[in-house]
Amino acid sequence: MTAVYAKTAKGQEEISARTYKLPQKLRLVLILVDGKLSVAAHREKAGALGDVIAYLEELERGGFIEAVASAGASSAFTAAPGPPAGIAGPATALPLPDLKRNLNRVIHDYLGPDGDVFTEKIEKCRTREEVRSYYESVQIAFRGILGKRRAEELTTKCSGWLA
Secondary structure, eight states: OOOEEEEOHHHHHHHHHOTTOOOHHHHHHHHHOOSSSBHHHHHHHHGGGSOHHHHHHHHHHTTSEEEEEOSSOSSSSOOOOSOOTTOOOOSSOOOHHHHHHHHHHHHHHHHGGGGHHHHHHHHHOOSHHHHHHHHHHTHHHHHHHHOHHHHHHHHHHHHHHHO
């Protein structure tokens, strides 16, 4: 209930171009997400729309929003240890499955289906060190695909998890 969410690039794209054609209630909740209000505040503000918590969970699963702050959880809906999504510099290393999931989600947010070639290899890694080594080896590819600025954004989002 204390998590704070912000729109991802995919969420911004939906707002500006209706690319993903979200149902009206989901879109209205997405519009309200501002990186400042907690889940509890969203529930209070938009309760008339229905189950706001379920809508936020669905938006998070769809990659439209991500946690940017929280009191001790990486998501309002899971109790996975580690930093909120999109925040670099964790105090505690993420467990390997969470590390892989977070990296893969962000890579897909930036690259879409083209990210599959990278995420498949991340899934095959057996240790944090293998994940870190592979991720570092593909930085040049990310710059070539995304351009320098977007590749740096991607690296910034992921660097905290890889520390």
